[in-house]
Amino acid sequence: MNEVMDEVVLEPNYDATKRILALSGIQPELCYQCRKCTSGCPLTFAMDYYPDQIVRYLLLGLEDKVLSSATIWVCSSCETCTTRCPNDIDIAGLMDYLKQQAHAKGLVDPRQNLTYAFHKAFLEDIARRGRVFETGLMQRYMLSSGAWKAKLADGTLWDEIRLGVALWSRGRLPLRPRGVRHLAEVQRLFAKPTQCREKKDTSASL
Known part of the structure; x- marks a missing residue:
């Protein structure tokens, strides 16, 4: 007996890719699915979705599916995919952006990842x-x-x-931590963008 399965038709939804472009400058919409990123990636064996599939899901508006995937965390940022992309899409940078969004939305549990x-x-x-x-x-x-x-x-x-x-x-594993001389400069790198903008506005008005 043949089972009849309902087909789900997915339409392109560029809301997610517009946000990505605005926040990171990366344009997933340039992808035409040549799959060079996937064929060159050395870690596809450990991914639940291939890099080209991640981009395709974003173009279909399935952002939550992407942010909950293991792929974005498996990515080692070796940039092979970015180098191979014929349309110069920074796919490694896209994976970093998706990690940041998954963290910001509280979708990652340290005990599960x-x-x-x-x-x-x-x-x-x-x-x-x-x-x-x-x-x-x-x-x-x-x-x-x-x-x-x-x-x-x-x-x-x-x-x-x-x-x-x-x-x-052998003296290779210290028991006491050491800091750096200009710690404040390093900590500024971790400041939120809004905090950085506020500091710039304040200094500009002085």
Whole structure:
């Protein structure tokens, strides 16, 4: 018996791509689906949607589907896709933009996304001190992601602790964090755009 399935007709919806152009300067609408980005990407084996599919979904207005995908976090920003694109679409930059939007909308859970958990812990460390403190970084990553539970269960946690002790004994893993001389300059990079504009307006009026 043949099952009759309802067909869903999707029409182009450029609301998402217009926002992307306004906020990032990237134009997904230039894509004509040659798939060179996907054929050159070294990480498609770990993606739920290929890069060309991500762009296609955006052109169809399926932004929530894209922001909830694993692909945008699997992307390593190697820029192979950007280099191969015949229409010069910054696809790697697009993936970065989508990560930012997923974070801003609260669609990512550190305990469900280890890449996001590490990314978040890394940037928080930079914002706090201006440089990474490896010992503290790994502790925060393990706790925020819950990865320590899986490593404890399979025994690899003890291997990593032994490795950490070995690195510390050779002076390769400091126990005390160090900052940078001009921390305020680094922290300004993490300021929200609205805050930056307010500072510019204030200085201009003085």
